Amino acid sequence: MAPGTISLPRFADSVHLGGNHVNHETYDVAILGAGIAGSVLAAILARQGFRVLLLEKGAHPRFAVGEAMQPQSSMLLWILGERFDVPEIQHLSCTQKILRHVTRNCGVKKTFGFLYHEAGKPQDPQQAHLLIPPPTPLASESHLFRADIDHYVVKAAIRHGATYRDRTDVVDFTLGDDGVVLRTAGDEVFRARFLVDGTGHKSLVAERLGLRPKDPPLRTQSRTIFTHMRGFRRYDDLLAPHERPGLSRGWYEGTLHHMIDGGWFWVIRFDNVPGSESDLTSIGLTLDMRKYPERGIPPEQEFWEVVNRYPSIARHLEGGVAVRPWVGTGRLQFTATDSAGPRFFLMSHAHGFIDALYSRGMINTFETIHALAPRLIQALRDDDFTLSRFDYPRRLQDGMLLDNDRMVHNSFRSFANFATWNAFLRVWLANIIFGDLRMFRVCMKYLASGDKAEFAALDADAVPLSQAPGEDPLEDLSRFTDATFDRWEAGELTAEQAAAAVFAQLGRTPLPPIHAWSDPAAHHLDLLPEKLVKMVDWGQTVAPRPMNRWFDFDLGMLDRLRADAAA
Known part of the structure; x- marks a missing residue:
C-alpha cells in the first residue's frame, strides 16, 4: 500500500502496467485538495453512495487560515449537514458541538469588533464598532482551529465511503468524452467520471487549461502577513471601565479587527470559550498594496514596524510570541476566466479569492457546495454532464467573488478616514x-x-x-x-x-x-x-x-x- 493510502474493500487495488500504476476502478468523482471545501463535498457525495476519490498533495493535520465563521457560514453548514444527511458537517455549525465532537481547540465568535486607529495616537473609544449577532439555538459562530477541523472532515468523508490518498501529487490530467484520467508524480493513474478541483491558487486544472489570468480583473490589491501567537492579553483587560462599550458581550468574545489607513489586523482567539484547551490566537495583518507595496523585508519585521506606529495595537500585542513561522504573501487576489467545463468544476479557492476581510471566503465556499452538490449528484445519476447543468453554480460563484471584490475594495478605500469607514x-x-x-x-x-425541498429555494434568489x-x-x-x-x-x-x-x-x-x-x-x-x-x-x-x-x-x-x- 502506498504511503497515506486508506483502502476500502469495494475498490480495486492498483497494479503496475506499462510503467504506470493503473487503478482499474473508475471513480464517480475525483476531488483534488482535501481542505475544508474538498472534504465537505467528498463527505456529501460519499454519503449518497458515490465512489469518491479524494486526493491531497500534502498530509493532515496541517496548518490553514480561514478560521472565523459568520452566521451565514454556520447556517450553511447546518443546511448542508441536514440536507445531505451528514451529521459531521452539522457538528461544525455550533461551537459546543465542535468542542463535544471535533476538537477542544476551538474559540467562539459572538462579536464582530472593529477598532479604528490613527498613527501615533491611542485608540479613541468613540471610533469603534462592536456588533453582536442575536444568539439562536439553530447555529453559533466559532473560531476554527483548521488543522483539527479539516482533518476531522477528511475522516468523516472516509467514514462515509470516500477513498482518501494523501502525499499524492497529481501532475497531469486528460479530459475525455467518457471521463477524466489523472496522473501523479508517482506514476499512478486514476480514472473518474467527473473532476472537482478544490485546491487553490496553484490549481492544476486552471493552469493547464489556461483559465488563470496573469493580471486578474479585480479591484482589490492586498497582501497579508500572519502567524499564530500566544502570550498577549485580551483587549478588554487593557481598557478602563469608561472605555468599554457596556454591551452584552466584550471585544475578546469574537473576531477583533484593528483598522488602519491602508490595512487591517485580525485577532482570532481559540481560548475565549469555556472548554477550549488552546492558548493560541491567530494574528494577521492585511495591507493595501497601493499604500504598502512589497519591500522585500522579512514578514515579521514588517509586521512589527506597522504595529509600532499604533500605540494601542502595540500595547494589545505586547508579550505576544509567534509559535509558528511567519508567512508573508504577494498579492492575494486571483480568479479564473471560467469555473466549469466538460467533466470538471473549479470550486472555491481553485476558482478565485479576494481577501479574508469579513470572513466571506467560508460563506462563498459553502454556498458554492450547496449549489454544486445536488446538480452533480443528479448528473452522476443520469450519467449526463452537459455543461448547462452547472450553469447556476458557475454564475453564482463568479457573482459572489465579484461582489466580495467590490465590498473589500471599498472597505480599503474607506479606511483612509474614520468618517468614511x-x-x-x-x-x-x-x-x-x-x-x-x-x-x-x-x-x-x-x-x-420538514421538507428538504425548502433548501432548494436558495437557488431561486438572484445571483449577486x-x-x-x-x-x-x-x-x-x-x-x-x-x-x-x-x-x-x-x-x-x-x-x-x-x-x-x-x-x-x-x-x-x-x-x-x-x-x-x-x-x-x-x-x-x-x-x-x-x-x-x-x-x-x-x-x-x-x-x-x-x-x-x-x-x-x-x-x-x-x-x-x-x-x-x-x-
Whole structure:
C-alpha cells in the first residue's frame, strides 16, 4: 500500500502496467485538495453512495487560515449537514458541538469588533464598532482551529465511503468524452467520471487549461502577513471601565479587527470559550498594496514596524510570541476566466479569492457546495454532464467573488478616514444582516415543514450583482456607495462629503428599525432577542417589496428548538 493510502474493500487495488500504476476502478468523482471545501463535498457525495476519490498533495493535520465563521457560514453548514444527511458537517455549525465532537481547540465568535486607529495616537473609544449577532439555538459562530477541523472532515468523508490518498501529487490530467484520467508524480493513474478541483491558487486544472489570468480583473490589491501567537492579553483587560462599550458581550468574545489607513489586523482567539484547551490566537495583518507595496523585508519585521506606529495595537500585542513561522504573501487576489467545463468544476479557492476581510471566503465556499452538490449528484445519476447543468453554480460563484471584490475594495478605500469607514461599515452591515436573514428564513421554513425541498429555494434568489437598478434596495445602496467613493477618489468630494452622502443614502434605504443607520454617532449594535423580534415584525408588516419577501416564516420555531435542546 502506498504511503497515506486508506483502502476500502469495494475498490480495486492498483497494479503496475506499462510503467504506470493503473487503478482499474473508475471513480464517480475525483476531488483534488482535501481542505475544508474538498472534504465537505467528498463527505456529501460519499454519503449518497458515490465512489469518491479524494486526493491531497500534502498530509493532515496541517496548518490553514480561514478560521472565523459568520452566521451565514454556520447556517450553511447546518443546511448542508441536514440536507445531505451528514451529521459531521452539522457538528461544525455550533461551537459546543465542535468542542463535544471535533476538537477542544476551538474559540467562539459572538462579536464582530472593529477598532479604528490613527498613527501615533491611542485608540479613541468613540471610533469603534462592536456588533453582536442575536444568539439562536439553530447555529453559533466559532473560531476554527483548521488543522483539527479539516482533518476531522477528511475522516468523516472516509467514514462515509470516500477513498482518501494523501502525499499524492497529481501532475497531469486528460479530459475525455467518457471521463477524466489523472496522473501523479508517482506514476499512478486514476480514472473518474467527473473532476472537482478544490485546491487553490496553484490549481492544476486552471493552469493547464489556461483559465488563470496573469493580471486578474479585480479591484482589490492586498497582501497579508500572519502567524499564530500566544502570550498577549485580551483587549478588554487593557481598557478602563469608561472605555468599554457596556454591551452584552466584550471585544475578546469574537473576531477583533484593528483598522488602519491602508490595512487591517485580525485577532482570532481559540481560548475565549469555556472548554477550549488552546492558548493560541491567530494574528494577521492585511495591507493595501497601493499604500504598502512589497519591500522585500522579512514578514515579521514588517509586521512589527506597522504595529509600532499604533500605540494601542502595540500595547494589545505586547508579550505576544509567534509559535509558528511567519508567512508573508504577494498579492492575494486571483480568479479564473471560467469555473466549469466538460467533466470538471473549479470550486472555491481553485476558482478565485479576494481577501479574508469579513470572513466571506467560508460563506462563498459553502454556498458554492450547496449549489454544486445536488446538480452533480443528479448528473452522476443520469450519467449526463452537459455543461448547462452547472450553469447556476458557475454564475453564482463568479457573482459572489465579484461582489466580495467590490465590498473589500471599498472597505480599503474607506479606511483612509474614520468618517468614511464609519459610513461604509453600515453598508456592509446592512448587506450581511439580510444575507444572514436569507439563510435563517430557509432554515425556519424547513423546520416548520420538514421538507428538504425548502433548501432548494436558495437557488431561486438572484445571483449577486445581477439585479437591475431599482430591483434591490441593498444593491442600489452598494452601487451608490461605490460611485460616491469613485468621486471621492477623483477629488470631486472630500472624505467628509462622501461619508455624508452615504449616510444620507442609508437614511433613504428601507432598513429595519434595529439601528440608527444614518446617525454617525450610533456605532455599536447589540442585536438582542427583542431586536430580532422587532426586525421580523417590521419585515412582516411594514417592509416594502422586495424586502418583505425574506420574512415569510414563523419565528416561533425558535421556541420549539429551544424546547428540544432543553429536553
